[in-house]
Amino acid sequence: MALYPNLDQMNLIPEYASVPNNYGTKPLPPPAQASTNHLSLVSSSQSLYPALTEYMGFDLSDMTKKGPAIPAMNSGVVAIPAVPGQVTNGLRQLTLCKDAKGRVGLMVSAVNNGVFVCFILKNSPAALGGLRFGDQILRINDTVLAGYSTEKVHNLIRKLPVNNINFMIRDRPFERTITMQKDSVGRVGFEFNKGKITALVKDSSAARNGLVTDHHLLEVQGQNVIGMSDKEILKLINQAGSVITVTIIPSLLFEQMMKKMKADYVKAKMDHSAHV
Numbered sequence: 001m002a003l004y005p006n007l008d009q010m011n012l013i014p015e016y017a018s019v020p021n022n023y024g025t026k027p028l029p030p031p032a033q034a035s036t037n038h039l040s041l042v043s044s045s046q047s048l049y050p051a052l053t054e055y056m057g058f059d060l061s062d063m064t065k066k067g068p069a070i071p072a073m074n075s076g077v078v079a080i081p082a083v084p085g086q087v088t089n090g091l092r093q094l095t096l097c098k099d100a101k102g103r104v105g106l107m108v109s110a111v112n113n114g115v116f117v118c119f120i121l122k123n124s125p126a127a128l129g130g131l132r133f134g135d136q137i138l139r140i141n142d143t144v145l146a147g148y149s150t151e152k153v154h155n156l157i158r159k160l161p162v163n164n165i166n167f168m169i170r171d172r173p174f175e176r177t178i179t180m181q182k183d184s185v186g187r188v189g190f191e192f193n194k195g196k197i198t199a200l201v202k203d204s205s206a207a208r209n210g211l212v213t214d215h216h217l218l219e220v221q222g223q224n225v226i227g228m229s230d231k232e233i234l235k236l237i238n239q240a241g242s243v244i245t246v247t248i249i250p251s252l253l254f255e256q257m258m259k260k261m262k263a264d265y266v267k268a269k270m271d272h273s274a275h276v
Helices: 150-158 230-239 251-258 263-269
Strands: 019-021 024-026 091-096 106-111 114-120 136-140 165-170 176-181 190-193 196-201 215-220 243-250
Touching: 106 150, 106 251, 114 251, 136 150, 190 230, 215 230, 215 251, 243 251
Parallel strands: none
Antiparallel strands: 019 024, 091 165, 106 114, 114 136, 136 165, 176 243, 190 196, 196 215, 215 243
16 A cells, blocks of 8 residues: 555545455455546536646746646546655665766756756666656766756766766656546546646546646656657556556646757657656
8 A cells, every 4th residue: 555545545435445354355346347448538628727836936827728627527446556656856876887888878957957867768777777757966976966057967977987976866856646546447537648638537536636737747657658659658557457656747847858859769769667
């Protein structure tokens, strides 16, 4: 069970909870599956939530476009497992080395005098070491990066020795994870376009657990989905179990971090491995 249960779990109806027997507990049977297994369709044009105007010091006044209102749906009741890819915002230290081509395998973006990972090359030392999109790099060896430009950090990394490169990382300070549960036809209640959440279903698990529009999907069940097509992301959602966890970031921040990245390169080269 997750350390912090989601709202659906906190509101479990007693008769649906696990019941004891001679062999432990009897889990709730999985909800019935319908012939269709996709996210809800959008039908009109009214926002379900007030627009955010500030996020961690950022002006989000451009993120006030209203999304459509969509019909309500019910959500099933299931037990909540441990959350994959949980964002902690804590500090961790990594020691990496360069590969045979002299690369660590990451690119960064400077945002508000901080340095953030915006690209991880698949199968690179950075990917194998567990770096993720949105991680803040606080220090490399003895160099504190506050105030460094993107190019200055890249130049610093190029000049580093091959071995024993020490990174001090803060875990994804702009991101958060949302855990939801599917209803009887496999829906959680949101729609997205090009990875950006555009609409929520009223009274759905997504709405109840705090998912919001104008945010980009970064991970599904702990798997990086940046650069994937909507069809590929939807497939991951459909293949997940009754409980699904997504990692999101405000779209304004995501677009700022990705503005110099080429979409084709990201899709082909980005690390899309899963982390638990």
